[in-house]
Amino acid sequence: MAGVTGIGSGIDIDSIVASMVAAERAPKETQLATLEKKTTTQITAIGALKSAISEFQTALGALNKPELFQARSATSSKAELVGVTAGTTAGAGRYQVEVKALATxxxxxxxxxxxxxxxxxxxxxxxxxxxxxxxxxxxxxxxxxxxxxxxxxxxxxxxxxxxxxxxxxxxxxxxxxxxxxxxxxxxxxxxxxxxxxxxxxxxxxxxxxxxxxxxxxxxxxxxxxxxxxxxxxxSAQSAELYIDGLKIISESNAVTGAIEGVTLDLKAKTVANEPLTIDIAEDKAGVKKQIQSFVDSYNKLIGVINAQTKVTTVGDDKAPVTGALVGDATARNLLNTIRNELVNVRGDGSLRALTDLGITTQKDGTLAIDSTKLDKAMASNFADLPALFTGDQGLAARLDGKLKPYTETGGILEQRNKAMTETISKIDDQKEDLARRIASLQERLYKQFNAMDQLVGQLTNTSNSLLASLENLPWAANNSKK
Structure with missing residues (x-):
């Protein structure tokens, strides 16, 4: 019906109908758009939160491995002549190695x-x-x-x-x-x-x-x-080398078993009477790197939670910017749960909590490492570290247990995401319903205004005809001559 104007009445029916339809549509459209934007933003926020939790769980899994604390670092003073790797059974020590002949x-x-x-x-x-x-x-x-x-x-x-x-x-x-x-x-x-x-x-x-x-x-x-x-x-020959003066014969240049848990990779002969040094030690650097990874992934998780739950003031005359999960119980409960577990003291050894390692909580909720204190704790109490982090009662397993209800299949975050996805679907349904209702309203208004226009047109025609008839009466004609 669009495009029809008031022929009978001279009224701009299109403009009137458009205004009435827009007035009817606008409040509901605004409501649905606001809800859709909010829900979409929350879906994105929940996705970012789940990703950060997953990354933190990966770091926890790597930390909850006894072999991490049993690993050994192995170095060669002349790696271009003899390479070295060490397994968890290798004992700490220093060895002098001379290579007299390579296996060929x-x-x-x-x-x-x-x-x-x-x-x-x-x-x-x-x-x-x-x-x-x-x-x-x-x-x-x-x-x-x-x-x-x-x-x-x-x-x-x-x-x-x-x-x-x-x-x-x-x-x-x-x-x-x-x-x-x-x-x-x-x-x-x-x-x-x-x-x-x-x-x-x-x-x-x-x-x-x-x-x-x-x-x-x-x-x-x-x-x-x-x-x-x-x-x-x-000619085929075996490798000949000396470890601390003890002669070793190996069929291969990859020498295993000469030093328990250690593999020597012979690359070239050493200069006569100039042995190289092999050092085997606890891999404290590897452990420290994994602790740093744990702290970094935790801080990333806290950063995501803070960003999605904070309210930022942008000026006296402007509305504050709010995170997608402001006031959200899920984020608040998650934050409280992991914070409580971090400060939970367990065991009776010298290392019972993160603070014993120089790891403390900052004002914004993130963790910071006092590297000097950590090095000192590892130097003096390295054997106690596995009990703090590993095992069913270790910090890594306890934290992971608190996080699983959020990330597992059918867990809290998945249910939240499912509910919000259903909300988006319902919004789409409501948009379709609104479109049908507006179309029906527009059609009804056009019918009503066109009927009115037709009636006005008929009344105008009748009035014009009546006036013409009156003007043709004798008395009307005489009056007009006067």
Whole structure:
């Protein structure tokens, strides 16, 4: 009906109807918009609160680990020569380490053969037995066999077959061509004395038509030849080192077991009579870092709560800015719960509360660390720290237990979020209802005003007709002549 004007009455019906509809719509629209904005802001605030709680719980979980306090720091005075790591079983101490020899693996070049590209050398069929150590000795020697047939009886074919069969044993093959011909070069990834590569070639059929015998490739890995003979390119040997003067032999450059709970990573030999120093100690720096992480995540949580629950004055003539959760019981109860737990004194040791570590509460509710006092407490009472933080009755577990009702599935925050989401849905429904009601009101008003306009038009026409008739009466005409 929009766009229809009062033809009969001359009244601007569109403007009147629009004004009446706007007056009817505005209060409800404002109410719904205010409620929607408030609810959306609260949903965002609850999400930020839940995220901060989750981050705090992560820090609590990391702190509630006995192994954190059992960890050891390990340092090497020359890390470029010997690296070091220490497990929880390592004892604190200082060790002098000299590295006389590194563990190495075996590499051999088999006998050279004439192998032109246009007529590659071919071998008889049979097997190649590749072993780490002298063939047949000792018992339990690591070895594998490669079957040679017409499909792979070239150097390239044998290289590919060795690479496939030797993958699990760490043996690989390449082809190198020198002044004497082409050779299969075998490399092992396994270090340690007695692990030199050896090869035994056995023909299953006699060589035919210019084929070479597989025995040509046999090499015991012990004696390096000259000229076209097989050669030792690198011998397998074990690492030799001294720890506080005690000789250690290791098959690997990763030395474990020499010092309980400690792994030494040998990278290079040390200079004669210039040992390096390995220090193993309690990892107090790691513990302090985790305590700092606990304080930081707690302060972040307090910051979120403070920001969402405070009222900020912005001027005498302006309304104050209020946080989304001002007066909210959920935030208030959460804050009281964790604050009460923080000051709760437990146990009978020397460290029973955070204040014993130099951790105190500030005016704004956040925590601050007195680093000097913390270092002193850790230096003198490090063994008592686990009892303060870990275990079912430790501070970390107690705080986490207070927080779980808020963050768990179906918990307080999830229920709050669900209720507010339902409020948003209801607001959308109310907007639709309002739109329908306003449309109905507008239609009704147009009908009423148009009916009035039509009636006014009819009355005007009747009045005009009556006046015209009266003016045509005789007496009216005579009167008009006078």
């Amino acid at each position: 693996s075996s590499k051999v070049a088999l006998a050279a053969v004439n192998n032109p590209a246009d007529a590659p050398a071919r071998f008889a069929t049979g097997t190649l037995e590749i072993a780490l150590g002298v063939p047949g000795d000792p018992p339990g020697q690591e070895s594998f066999s490669v079957t040679i047939d017409d499909s792979n009886n070239t150097l390239a074919g044998m290289r590919d077959a060795i690479n496939t069969a030797g993958k699990d044993m760490g043996v690989s093959a390449t082809i190198v061509t020198d002044e004497f011909g082409s050779r299969l070069v075998l490399s092992s990834s396994k270090t340690g004395a007695g692990r030199d590569l050896s090869v035994t070639g056995t023909d299953s059929t006699p060589p035919q038509g210019g084929q070479l015998s597989l025995s040509t490739l046999t090499f015991d890995g012990m004696v390096s030849g000259t000229g076209a003979d097989a050669r030792i390119l690198a």
